[in-house]
Amino acid sequence: MSNNKELNTRKLTAFSMKVLGDMGGTFIGMMCYIGDRMGLFKTLSTDGPGTSREIASRLGINERYTREWLSSLTSAKYLEYDPSTKKFTLPPEHAELLAQEYGVCGGYQQVSAFWDVMDKVLDSFKNGGGVSSSSYNDDFWKGLERFTGSMFEDLLINQWLPLLPEIREDLNRGIKVADVGCGSGKAIVKLASEFPNSIFTGYDILEPNISTALSKAYKAGVSSNTNFKQIDATKGIPEKYDLITVFDVIHDMANPKGGLIAIKDALKPKGVFLLLDMKCSDKLEENITPIAPIMYGISVMYCMTQSLSQGGEGLGSMGLPPSKVRELCKEIGFSEVKEIPIKSPFNILYSIKP
Numbered sequence: 001m002s003n004n005k006e007l008n009t010r011k012l013t014a015f016s017m018k019v020l021g022d023m024g025g026t027f028i029g030m031m032c033y034i035g036d037r038m039g040l041f042k043t044l045s046t047d048g049p050g051t052s053r054e055i056a057s058r059l060g061i062n063e064r065y066t067r068e069w070l071s072s073l074t075s076a077k078y079l080e081y082d083p084s085t086k087k088f089t090l091p092p093e094h095a096e097l098l099a100q101e102y103g104v105c106g107g108y109q110q111v112s113a114f115w116d117v118m119d120k121v122l123d124s125f126k127n128g129g130g131v132s133s134s135s136y137n138d139d140f141w142k143g144l145e146r147f148t149g150s151m152f153e154d155l156l157i158n159q160w161l162p163l164l165p166e167i168r169e170d171l172n173r174g175i176k177v178a179d180v181g182c183g184s185g186k187a188i189v190k191l192a193s194e195f196p197n198s199i200f201t202g203y204d205i206l207e208p209n210i211s212t213a214l215s216k217a218y219k220a221g222v223s224s225n226t227n228f229k230q231i232d233a234t235k236g237i238p239e240k241y242d243l244i245t246v247f248d249v250i251h252d253m254a255n256p257k258g259g260l261i262a263i264k265d266a267l268k269p270k271g272v273f274l275l276l277d278m279k280c281s282d283k284l285e286e287n288i289t290p291i292a293p294i295m296y297g298i299s300v301m302y303c304m305t306q307s308l309s310q311g312g313e314g315l316g317s318m319g320l321p322p323s324k325v326r327e328l329c330k331e332i333g334f335s336e337v338k339e340i341p342i343k344s345p346f347n348i349l350y351s352i353k354p
């Protein structure tokens with residue numbers, strides 16, 4: 001390092017500490033994945049504090065591994081440790097994030113699936129192209145459902161629809177709704193349970209997602225007002241709808257403009273298009289936020305690469321900022337684009353009229 005003298009040591013120390021913290025985050029993520037899979041967070045939350053022996057015995061798992069895991073997350077300040085009793089505690093505020101079915105552990109489940117496709121992503125860096133969405137294992141799809149699930153379990157019904165009273169009234173009265181890029185059908189199953197007078201159709205390009213959605217709808221007892229079909233929505237959507245919802249899909253599409261045109265064509269004249277996409281800016285310098293590294297990471301590992309694998313535009317997770325939504329909607333001829341004032345660090349919700 002011949003030019004060491006030119007380095008600002010304070011800056012170097014500060015950055016070293018940041019890199020070490022971020023590297024620690026990688027390992028904390030692995031420990032969270034294990035804690036989720038082994039039921040460690042759940043027992044700490046439900047059955048309370050315990051020693052490593054007590055916790056291992058509750059779950060019927062190995063004590064030595066359990067003790068190392070508990071020590072790791074104690075050092076990361078995720079757990080608290082009382083040396084006098086040798087008991088470990090998951091504070092209730094931490095359990096809110098870590099011991100839930102939906103939320104951050106779903107994100108870590110997705111990350112584990114990203115390692116599985118790493119060689120394919122590296123190959124695409126060298127040779128172009130991308131990784132097709134059918135290459136991702138079950139952890140990706142289950143993790144996605146769990147990471148975004150709280151949106152549909154809670155926010156959509158309890159926080160977002162109250163901001164859209166006319167749509168909520170229509171749903172209560174009974175309308176025809178399509179969810180484009182429905183994934184495993186979480187949003188539709190929730191909406192169909194909440195609004196039994198309305199009829200819901202979920203569309204997705206991947207057949208395994210359609211099978212999962214059908215069985216989820218059956219288990220939830222909403223088969224009579226739901227329906228799921230495999231289509232590439234960019235090539236046209238069969239039937240006309242009063243409401244079309246699209247949650248985190250357009251930026252993934254190989255042909256986002258084609259998808260938006262198909263949605264406009266499938267709306268009844270007084271229909272509404274509810275679009276949820278990422279909260280981001282068209283200026284990289286405005287995307288220096290705590291959330292953006294997560295979104296750009298997901299983009300490289302899934303959103304952009306699966307679009308490029310189809311010869312698509314590869315907009316990526318951060319590729320559909322409000323300016324781009326407005327530009328595309330104007331080109332296509334939508335008459336109104338309104339941002340709904342939801343509170344979310346991740347997303348913007350738009351209400352769009354044909």
Ligand SMILES: C[S@@+](CC[C@H](N)C(=O)[O-])C[C@H]1O[C@@H](n2cnc3c(N)ncnc32)[C@H](O)[C@@H]1O
Binds near residue numbers: 248
């Ligand atoms: C990020 S996931 C979002 C899934 C779901 N809306 C959610 O929020 O959990 C994107 C979904 O869009 C689907 N998709 C992507 N391109 C599509 C297309 N052209 N037509 C239909 N579905 C598509 C994918 O298969 C995937 O299920």
